[in-house]
Amino acid sequence: xxxxxxxxxxxxxxxxxxxxxxxxxxxxxxxxxxxxxxxxxxxxxxxxxxxxxxxxxxxxxxxxxxxxxxxxxxxxxxxxxxxxxxxxxxxxxxxxxxxxxxxxxxxxxxxxxxxxxxxxxxxxxxxxxxxxxxxxxxxxxxxxxxxxxxxxxxxxxxxxxxx
Numbered sequence: 001x002x003x004x005x006x007x008x009x010x011x012x013x014x015x016x017x018x019x020x021x022x023x024x025x026x027x028x029x030x031x032x033x034x035x036x037x038x039x040x041x042x043x044x045x046x047x048x049x050x051x052x053x054x055x056x057x058x059x060x061x062x063x064x065x066x067x068x069x070x071x072x073x074x075x076x077x078x079x080x081x082x083x084x085x086x087x088x089x090x091x092x093x094x095x096x097x098x099x100x101x102x103x104x105x106x107x108x109x110x111x112x113x114x115x116x117x118x119x120x121x122x123x124x125x126x127x128x129x130x131x132x133x134x135x136x137x138x139x140x141x142x143x144x145x146x147x148x149x150x151x152x153x154x155x156x157x158x159x160x161x162x163x
Contacts, residue, residue: 103143
């Protein structure tokens with residue numbers, strides 16, 4: 001499991017080992033291209049921790065290149081509606097792979113997340129951005145951010161996983 005939190009503990013992200021493994025597999029398969037998808041889950045009762053219950057692979061209409069990824073939308077709306085009605089899970093944010101890069105948002109990533117935070121149709125005023133970086137051979141680095149409507153991405157620090 002991976003756990004990330006803001007310094008003031010207002011925002012957190014928990015990712016199960018199963019989803020870490022799935023993201024790692026998708027990144028290694030896409031290398032040397034960028035890839036990504038959406039984060040699905042729910043918030044805890046205090047609304048200070050996003051609990052990821054699933055991740056999507058890149059939709060079929062996505063475009064992948066070594067220094068760019070444009071996430072498509074094909075099939076996502078139906079998937080999200082099914083999860084909401086069946087399990088009360090919903091869109092939490094985005095995950096994205098930077099091959100040979102760092103787990104930090106680019107200017108384009110930050111702008112996209114600001115757009116999502118302010119878009120009425122997303123209904124997600126504080127979307128999470130999980131960025132994975134590295135190579136096909138080495139362990140991948142993970143960085144997590146919450147994107148506030150009023151500013152840039154706020155980095156969430158990796159925490160020790162409880163055993």
